Amino acid sequence: MKKLMLGNEAVAQGAWEAGVAFGSGYPGTPSTEILEHLASHEEVVVQWAPNEKVGLEVSIGAMLAGERALCTMKHVGLNVAADPFFSAAYTGVNGGLVVVSADDPAMHSSQDEQDNRYFAKAAKVLMVEPADPDEACWMAREAFSLSEQFDSPVLMRMTTRVSHQTGVVNVGGKQAVSGKGFKKNIAKYVLLPSHARERRHDVEQRLQAARAFGNQSGLWNPIYEGKSRIGVVTSGVAFGYVRETMPDASILKIGLTWPLPIERIKSFAATVDELFVVEELEPFIEEALLAAGLEVKGSALRPYTGELNLTVVEKMLLGAPKHVATVDLSDAPLPPRPPTLCPGCGHRAMFDLFREMRLRVMGDIGCYTLGALKPLAAMDACLCMGASVGMAEGLQRFGGPKEKGKTVGVIGDSTFFHSGIPGLLDMLANRSDATLVILDNSVTAMTGGQPNPGTGKDIRGNDAPQLDTAMVCKGLGVKRVRVVDPYKLDEVRKAIEEELAAPEVSVIIAKAPCILQYRVTRGRPAEVKTDICNRCGACIRVGCMAIHEHDGYPEVDPEMCNGCGVCEQVCEEKAITIPKA
Amino acid sequence: MEITNIMLSGVGGQGILTSGRIIALAAMDAGLDVKMSEVHGMSQRGGNVDTHVRIGEEVPSSLIPVGGAHFLVSFEKLEALRYLNYLRPDGTAFVARHEIPPLTQNLKKNAGYVVDIDAKLEAKAPKLVWVDAFELAKELGDPRMVNVILLGALSNAIKGLSAKNWEAAIRQRFKKKAQEACLEAFRRGSAYGRAA
Numbered sequence: 001m002k003k004l005m006l007g008n009e010a011v012a013q014g015a016w017e018a019g020v021a022f023g024s025g026y027p028g029t030p031s032t033e034i035l036e037h038l039a040s041h042e043e044v045v046v047q048w049a050p051n052e053k054v055g056l057e058v059s060i061g062a063m064l065a066g067e068r069a070l071c072t073m074k075h076v077g078l079n080v081a082a083d084p085f086f087s088a089a090y091t092g093v094n095g096g097l098v099v100v101s102a103d104d105p106a107m108h109s110s111q112d113e114q115d116n117r118y119f120a121k122a123a124k125v126l127m128v129e130p131a132d133p134d135e136a137c138w139m140a141r142e143a144f145s146l147s148e149q150f151d152s153p154v155l156m157r158m159t160t161r162v163s164h165q166t167g168v169v170n171v172g173g174k175q176a177v178s179g180k181g182f183k184k185n186i187a188k189y190v191l192l193p194s195h196a197r198e199r200r201h202d203v204e205q206r207l208q209a210a211r212a213f214g215n216q217s218g219l220w221n222p223i224y225e226g227k228s229r230i231g232v233v234t235s236g237v238a239f240g241y242v243r244e245t246m247p248d249a250s251i252l253k254i255g256l257t258w259p260l261p262i263e264r265i266k267s268f269a270a271t272v273d274e275l276f277v278v279e280e281l282e283p284f285i286e287e288a289l290l291a292a293g294l295e296v297k298g299s300a301l302r303p304y305t306g307e308l309n310l311t312v313v314e315k316m317l318l319g320a321p322k323h324v325a326t327v328d329l330s331d332a333p334l335p336p337r338p339p340t341l342c343p344g345c346g347h348r349a350m351f352d353l354f355r356e357m358r359l360r361v362m363g364d365i366g367c368y369t370l371g372a373l374k375p376l377a378a379m380d381a382c383l384c385m386g387a388s389v390g391m392a393e394g395l396q397r398f399g400g401p402k403e404k405g406k407t408v409g410v411i412g413d414s415t416f417f418h419s420g421i422p423g424l425l426d427m428l429a430n431r432s433d434a435t436l437v438i439l440d441n442s443v444t445a446m447t448g449g450q451p452n453p454g455t456g457k458d459i460r461g462n463d464a465p466q467l468d469t470a471m472v473c474k475g476l477g478v479k480r481v482r483v484v485d486p487y488k489l490d491e492v493r494k495a496i497e498e499e500l501a502a503p504e505v506s507v508i509i510a511k512a513p514c515i516l517q518y519r520v521t522r523g524r525p526a527e528v529k530t531d532i533c534n535r536c537g538a539c540i541r542v543g544c545m546a547i548h549e550h551d552g553y554p555e556v557d558p559e560m561c562n563g564c565g566v567c568e569q570v571c572e573e574k575a576i577t578i579p580k581a
Numbered sequence: 582m583e584i585t586n587i588m589l590s591g592v593g594g595q596g597i598l599t600s601g602r603i604i605a606l607a608a609m610d611a612g613l614d615v616k617m618s619e620v621h622g623m624s625q626r627g628g629n630v631d632t633h634v635r636i637g638e639e640v641p642s643s644l645i646p647v648g649g650a651h652f653l654v655s656f657e658k659l660e661a662l663r664y665l666n667y668l669r670p671d672g673t674a675f676v677a678r679h680e681i682p683p684l685t686q687n688l689k690k691n692a693g694y695v696v697d698i699d700a701k702l703e704a705k706a707p708k709l710v711w712v713d714a715f716e717l718a719k720e721l722g723d724p725r726m727v728n729v730i731l732l733g734a735l736s737n738a739i740k741g742l743s744a745k746n747w748e749a750a751i752r753q754r755f756k757k758k759a760q761e762a763c764l765e766a767f768r769r770g771s772a773y774g775r776a777a
Contacts, residue, residue: 004605004615029621108620132616132643165643166605166617240616240642310646323646325666327705334663334695337592337683339626370626375686448621537688545627549685 005169007162010133011072011100012037013169014140018096019177020044021067024055026418027447028074029109030163031102035072036450039459046459048450051385051418052077056084056099063097064189066180068144075103075116076384080419082119085153089123090199091189092151092206094180096144102158105280105307111365111384113305115281120155120258124203126210127155127258128220129236133167139255141175146256150210151202157257159280161237161307207259214261221261223268224251231272232317233265233285233296238278241313245322260288269294276317280308341370343546344522344562346486346512347439352542352570353493354378354410360403362395364388364420366412367446368439375541385415389423389436396434405500409436413469414444414452421476427505428477435499435506439486440469441514449517473507486510487522489569515562523563523578526556532575539567539576584637585739586645590664591656592681593620593630599754600654600728601632604735606750607742608636616643627684629660636741652738653706654731656714657681658698665705674706675734675774677714677727710734712773718766726766733770 005013011034015023023038023046025031039046045062049055052073059071073081078101085099101119104110120127128143130136136158143154187195214221228248235254242251252268254261269275269289277286277298286298301316302308314321341348351371354361355378363369363382372379381391392409399407411420416438427434444450451457456466473481480502484492492510499506513520526546530553539547539554546560547567554567554576568576587604589597601617608615618633633645647666653674655661661676668674682694695701703709712734718726729751736747748764755763 002609004602004609006619033621161618161643164619164621166602166615166619167640167643168609168614237642243641309644310642310649314646321646323648325648326670327665327668327707329662329666329705332662332695332701332705334659335683337627337629337659337663339593339628340684342626367626375684446626535688540685540688543684545684547685548682549688552688554688 001171002168003171004166005133005137006033007133007136007158007165007167008033009037010137010169011140011156011158013171014137015070015098015144016041016044017137017172017174018141018144019068019175020070020144021095021179022046022059022062022069023072024049024059024069025072026050026052026055026077027444027450028077028102029447030104030160031072031074031077031100031158032447032450034100035459038070048452048459050453052081053084056081056088059097060084060088063093063095065182066095068096068177070098070100072100073102074110075101075114076110076112077101078116078119080385085119086123087191088153089125090191090196090203092202093147093153094183096147097153098140098143098147098156099153100156100158102160102163103281104160106160108160111382113281115284116155116157117257117284118282120157124207125153125155125258126150126256127157128255129157129257130162130255131236131239131253132162133165134169135255136162137169137171150206152206152210157236159237159307210256211259211261214256214259215263217256217261220256221252221254221264224253226250229273230276231268231274232276232278233268233289234278235285236280238280238308238313241308241310242278242317244310245313245317254285257285260285262288262292265289266292266294278308278313278316338373339370340373340543340545341367342516342562343544343560344515344520344564346441346510346515347371348376348542348544349486349489349566350410350437350439350492350510351376351378352566353489353496354408357493357496358406359496360395360399360407362388362391362407362409364411364415366415368410368412374543376543379410386411386419386423389420390426392436393423393427393430393432393434396432407434408496408500409434411436411438413438413440413442413454416469417453417467421472424473424476424478424505424507432505433503435496435508437496438469438507438509440509440511443514443517445514445517449514469509469511473509478505478507480504480506481509482507483509483511486512487564487566489566521562523565524581525558525561525563526565526567526576526578528554528556529575529577532573534573534575536572538570538572542566542570584635584640585741586650587634587652587654587735587739588645588650588664588667589632589634589654590660591630592660593626593628595656596725596728597630597632597656600732601634603729603732603750603754604634604636606753607746610746610749611742613637613741614640616640618643629663631664652735654735656727656731658702659683659695662695662698662702662705665702668707670707673708673710673738674702675710675712675731676702677712677731679715710773712770714770717769721762721766721769723762726763729763729767730770733767734773736767736771737774
């Protein structure tokens with residue numbers, strides 16, 4: 001049967017068809033929808049983990065129990081899960097284990113552009129790369145068989161344009177797989193050095209066997225014979241661009257990308273006069289072909305960063321793009337429209353205060369990273385999940401008198417649970433006097449409102465145990481924990497001043513539900529009295545979509561305004577009011 | 582049959598994804614292949630968003646190249662102008678008469694919205710169809726009808742998709758009680774396309 005599906009939905013469909021018993025992971029664009037779709041199958045246990053490492057470890061437990069398990073994350077999530085990932089390569093599997101890494105070429109929603117195909121090579125596990133939703137479905141399904149056949153976790157590498165591509169998918173029924181049960185085998189599953197040294201050889205043999213399989217497999221690594229004498233080796237989303245740009249070329253499309261089927265590539269190369277490699281991001285395949293002594297053109301013909309598209313591939317293969325823009329926009333510089341915090345968002349007030357108080361803000365990953373953008377522009381560093389805590393401790397300690405008493409770490413609730421807690425332990429154990437602000441909106445908002453341990457719901461929306469952020473901090477040993485209402489600027493300002501002055505670790509929890517995910521309306525739309533307004537611009541500087549310039553004065557869009565009252569509080573002239581309900 | 586490329590643009594939260602899905606479902610109903618590329622995540626927080634829809638006998642890839650779109654369907658004027666360079670020399674833009682000011686950065690220096698945007702769009706688009714989608718949706722009593730109205734306008738221009746295909750797609754995408762209203766909005770919208 002054919003169905004219209006998002007790439008991520010197709011991964012879930014394929015995993016379900018393979019009889020997967022368990023799915024885990026941590027939300028992250030562009031991977032999030034996989035588990036959400038898998039959760040539509042009631043018989044599969046699907047749960048969000050606090051972070052990717054834990055998600056993979058629970059999946060490994062399910063795999064050890066003999067069940068098929070799926071673990072999903074975005075590319076940087078695999079950095080977090082790298083420890084169990086590399087070790088699971090040595091234990092191998094009992095039930096099939098598929099780890100999905102959704103890479104983000106061009107960094108649409110990410111802090112880096114890493115090419116996770118190198119993870120497969122470094123960890124010595126099998127890797128598959130689908131080109132579109134239909135392949136995402138059957139490859140996810142078959143990846144579980146590969147995993148069991150070769151006793152290896154399988155890395156399924158998605159990219160943004162496969163994960164978030166919608167297309168026609170051939171769907172099937174669910175395979176009958178029976179759980180194998182746990183089998184004690186300490187030489188395989190207890191990675192003592194003496195065991196690991198033995199397993200190391202098994203890992204190598206498995207790779208050789210998988211390479212031999214890939215060299216023969218027309219299913220995974222198909223050849224499209226063309227009329228011309230030009231050959232292209234390609235993988236993943238790049239395949240479509242190649243097919244469309246050069247319908248006459250011969251194409252070797254690699255779906256089982258690691259271990260690379262080098263013999264198959266060599267024989268293919270022998271049949272053509274000119275050989276290209278077209279792949280997104282790093283020259284992963286190209287390096288191997290050059291090392292094998294093949295003459296090949298590739299990465300030098302395209303930008304080293306960003307995603308591929310028809311224009312780039314046309315330039316690569318044809319020397320010039322077939323499509324060019326004929327509409328000239330160069331004479332009309334357009335105002336950019338970057339993403340912003342929602343009107344009514346509780347984070348806005350906090351960042352307005354950070355800017356006003358001239359604080360040094362060590363930020364983190366979430367909606368609130370948008371507080372770094374103008375006009376709020378109140379963040380000084382943002383690195384990776386959880387890093388705000390450690391960075392704040394380090395800057396506070398070494399920033400000198402200039403930064404002393406001015407530095408805060410700023411982190412969301414989900415990110416705090418993900419990997420902020422160990423940083424807080426470090427502050428406590430090493431006698432820091434730093435201040436951490438937790439922006440607690442009780443949800444993982446940026447990725448679309450997934451529950452976290454503080455939400456009190458599971459992935460299907462059922463009630464679940466709810467961790468209290470303040471209790472967690474107190475339980476860790478923080479003596480100064482304060483909960484504030486982020487919409488009350490004076491109260492929050494006072495709390496920040498006091499905690500910055502305190503000679504020990506402090507945590508300020510700004511607690512208010514996400515207005516988008518919990519559908520909160522804070523009040524009636526703000527009203528501007530232009531006769532009182534002195535056009536100071538304080539209200540504009542809170543960076544709210546609902547308030548904009550009109551004839552030199554602020555104007556509120558009543559449809560958009562959430563009535564949060566932040567602009568009212570920053571207006572010293574009292575020219576903005578929220579009408580009482 | 583060659584591939585027909587339809588670019589949708591607007592501001593996050595305007596229902597652009599839904600529109601793309603309806604075109605894709607209509608294409609499937611017509612027995613065609615379809616690929617669509619969409620934006621999720623950070624780009625949705627009030628930022629500009631686009632959805633690429635490509636339909637044909639066989640569609641190998643999902644992104645429309647610059648200069649490759651047969652049609653541009655825009656939910657907002659500034660986002661129509663921003664994406665005009667995706668149109669082919671013979672392409673048509675269907676633009677909702679609607680303005681959403683981008684975030685004001687500075688009360689005193691802000692240029693506000695693009696000056697003379699209607700004239701700029703008319704001068705630069707190879708072909709342009711204005712659609713009073715927001716007014717019409719209001720008249721029909723549901724602001725969410727904007728997307729089906731715009732699709733109605735587009736529907737006359739796309740060869741290969743019949744009224745039956747569009748109806749099937751709308752019925753699949755919307756709940757039963759909303760279907761008739763959506764179909765009516767779609768029909769009202771199609772009046773705009775015919776005038777082109």
